[in-house]
Amino acid sequence: MTKKRRENISLLLFVAPAFIVYFIFKLYPTFSGIYYSMTAWNGLSKNKQFIGLANFVEIFSDANFWKSMLFTSKYVIVMLVVANIIALCLAVAIESRSKARGIFRTLFCMPNMISMIIGGYMWNFIFTKVLYYLADHWGMTFLDKSWIGDPKYAFLAIIIVSSWGIVGYLMIIYMAALQGVPIHLIESASLDGATSWQSFRKITFPMIRHSLTICIFWTLNSMFQVFDVIYSLTGGGPGRATQSVAINIYEEAFTGNIRYGYATAKSMVLFLIVLMITVIQISVMKRKEQEL
């Protein structure tokens, strides 16, 4: 009994440093956020008026919030498909090369190391200056589009920049999985006369299914919280045409009527959505693990 207790204490001690950081920077803000979401605080005044669930009731009739939710969902779905397909193609292409693998891997992974806010401003320059220069001076008139001003092209611009940013990360996960595919299976398939497409579809793809699950849920999770790309690229504009939920929350908290309490309530809703995705993710992955 005492031995076990001592073991527990030493385990707790090992966990403590990480847990304390986690508590201060994650758990405490989360729980104080729940409290703030029930206040009418403006972020400035010293007394925070408690108003119960009124903020959450108001969210239901907040057209701009739901519009931004719709935009975010659209963004998430497109990113899910586009980013994962590009990442998988890149991973397969690089893995099948015999030379210069490391260089390509580094090159494609590099954007992932740059903060997306910097990437966003870089691309902002490209979309507003470089492309127009090409269109005006080099005759590439198909580039002469309103990349920030037209909601349609602004969406495209956001997808391009986001994909540029995250594809490298997804690619690494896929590559790790590809390296785990036993080479003898592919060799025997090719001896049996399978084309490379057939061996990819029937052997490689099923073998890397688990990494697909990881990538899909990671994209779902992180893309729902998209902020920096859009903030630095279009600022959510024109008007609110490219406003994601996170930008909507930021605006509610820091501009206009400055409603911290209400903004926190909105972020609680976003939190619940992301939580739901995570719970599904964990249960799905558990099931997959048992199958293997």
Place this chain on the structure above:
Amino acid sequence: MKKMKRMISLMVTIVLMLSLAACGKSADDTSDGTNAITKTPEATQDKDSEEAEEPAEPREVELSIMMSFPQYMDQWETYCKQFEDKMLSEENIKVKINLEMPSSDQYDSVLQARLTGDDAPDLYTIHSNNIKTYNEAGYLTDLSSEALAGKIFDNVKKTVSVDEKLLALPIESTAWGVLYNKDIFEACGLQVPNTLDELNNVCKVLKEKGYTPFLLAYQEQWVPQLMTALSIGGKVSGELPDWLDRMYADNGSYSEISDIFGVIDVVMQNGTERAMEEGSEAGSADFANGKAAMYLQGTWASNTIITTNPEMNMGVYALPVNNNQASTLINLSTSTTLGVYPDSENLDIALKFANYVLDDKASSALFQGCGFNPIATVHDYETSSWVKEAYQYVEAGRSYQDLVLPNAVTDEQGKLLQEYYVGAVTKEEIIEALDAKFQEANKLSK
């Protein structure tokens, strides 16, 4: 061979990581600098005990100042340096000023985070519209009894006072309207317009002579918003003086002032292309280079314009709203003001700095250097020609005091005008949305 490649890619990665780490470090440094205020008293004490023999050890003080106009960083840094020298030589106080200027987009959120996070700067700029809110939250010191109070012009003092109390030091007080390129106007034989018809005619002539009338830079939402600021201001002050009061009493509507869209349409239809891809600074530079004849932008942009083209011959005129000349007015407003944080550890030095901003000898050079307009009796400098032109309207009684709308409504105007420009909303939808936003703001401020 393979190893070598791996090495190369590894090295590239390391170099990249290091460069990122370097960026991160410099950011940390600045935040350390601001935190250091709390540490200084101990540090000085230690020093005192160690070097007790030297009697005239100067008192060490750190002041942190946050301002919202990074375009004047050089001028203010020099001024802070002067203040540091003055304090050291005259009062034997070693002041170290940490001057921060976040970009104006994020300024308010940074400031609020600092104030609520117990990391308040000792002095900070706020927009005069926010004085009341900040005062109610207890973040402003009453400056009425300071020496500076006696120096500020009375009509400016009114814009920064609440209940007869002077709560902030006005910095930027501007008379502004539409900027125009005098050389182009002269080449076309044009006079500044006083009515909407005349403005239409100006646009027509300019286009015939091959010039683009208006420069549009709508990427940042506050720039298109200037159109509503001027047109609503002129319309309301000239024809519907009780409109704003009624709006605050939920008893008015934007439909009463719907003719502001007349002039907004003229500006948008006679403007440069790719407006949504043009930021305000880029717009100022393009205007300076003669890309268009007129730019709907305040005189605060003059710094960028003159830096880009020192030969620029620029003027200011009042934006006509309709054909009623009584509504063609110049906007007279105080935008940026400097407040003093009342719970500052070095309140005495902070107040000294505030007073030094209106110093009898040094102040004129600072205000002139930034292109600010005179706001106090100590300012006796020659203003630039465009500022004089704007003040001619003021002297002729053709100006109005800037309307104070709720911030949320001002923001919404900028957003909706962007959408209006790209064709996503109609006038009727804008009127409806702004009415709703105003009522929402009224409800929330109760």
